[in-house]
Amino acid sequence: DQQVKQNSPSLSVQEGRISILNCDYTNSMFDYFLWYKKYPAEGPTFLISISSIKDKNEDGRFTVFLNKSAKHLSLHIVPSQPGDSAVYFCAASRNSGYALNFGKGTSLLVTP
Amino acid sequence: NAGVTQTPKFQVLKTGQSMTLQCAQDMNHNSMYWYRQDPGMGLRLIYYSASEGTTDKGEVPNGYNVSRLNKREFSLRLESAAPSQTSVYFCASSRTSGALYEQYFGPGTRLTVT
Numbered sequence: 001d002q003q004v005k006q007n008s009p010s011l012s013v014q015e016g017r018i019s020i021l022n023c024d025y026t027n028s029m030f031d032y033f034l035w036y037k038k039y040p041a042e043g044p045t046f047l048i049s050i051s052s053i054k055d056k057n058e059d060g061r062f063t064v065f066l067n068k069s070a071k072h073l074s075l076h077i078v079p080s081q082p083g084d085s086a087v088y089f090c091a092a093s094r095n096s097g098y099a100l101n102f103g104k105g106t107s108l109l110v111t112p
Numbered sequence: 113n114a115g116v117t118q119t120p121k122f123q124v125l126k127t128g129q130s131m132t133l134q135c136a137q138d139m140n141h142n143s144m145y146w147y148r149q150d151p152g153m154g155l156r157l158i159y160y161s162a163s164e165g166t167t168d169k170g171e172v173p174n175g176y177n178v179s180r181l182n183k184r185e186f187s188l189r190l191e192s193a194a195p196s197q198t199s200v201y202f203c204a205s206s207r208t209s210g211a212l213y214e215q216y217f218g219p220g221t222r223l224t225v226t
Contacts, residue, residue: 002154004154006154009152041219041220042219042220043116043202043204043217043218043219043220044155044202044217045216045217046214046215046216049214089154089155091154099157099160099170099171100155100157100215101154102154102155102156103154104152104153104154105154
């Protein structure tokens with residue numbers, strides 16, 4: 001059973017606008033959340049993470065928001081750039097665990 | 113700095129054939145992982161090795177075996193390939209096990225079993 005869900009398979013955004021990618025999880029034991037970015041024919045690369053003790057983490061144009069009560073997190077990219085076009089995977093884990101539980105990914109297309 | 117390397121990049125097997133996917137990292141990481149990614153699916157953990165000399169099953173270990181040859185290398189073996197094992201396989205490594213430590217991924221091996 002999928003414990004991490006990304007319900008939007010794809011998203012298209014204009015350059016300069018905000019991209020919002022959403023992720024929901026079902027396991028209340030998860031306390032660490034990550035976003036990975038993947039270009040075609042490459043492996044995923046780590047983008048940003050957040051611990052459950054926080055509700056926001058920011059790194060340049062990328063911000064992740066965590067709503068623990070709703071078991072929901074989102075990744076905001078502002079401003080979006082064409083080079084951000086990629087598949088974005090949400091992942092969750094327990095701090096003490098080893099396994100990353102991945103969502104199915106959202107394909108982001110940023111158009112000029 | 114090569115990071116995580118995987119060989120081969122592509123492979124086609126017939127049902128019942130065997131093969132070994134190779135993975136090596138040059139970052140002096142303790143932990144290594146094998147994932148598979150199927151179309152429309154996220155990555156699923158097959159096996160992992162928290163440190164040299166140890167291996168453990170992940171979410172989908174059936175049909176696979178692994179060997180942590182040394183600190184650098186972690187191989188994945190398919191003893192008798194099945195069409196259900198058609199997938200893209202990613203190897204990853206991290207400084208140590210635990211979600212707090214970023215996992216670095218290789219470029220993947222695209223395997224087709226006919």
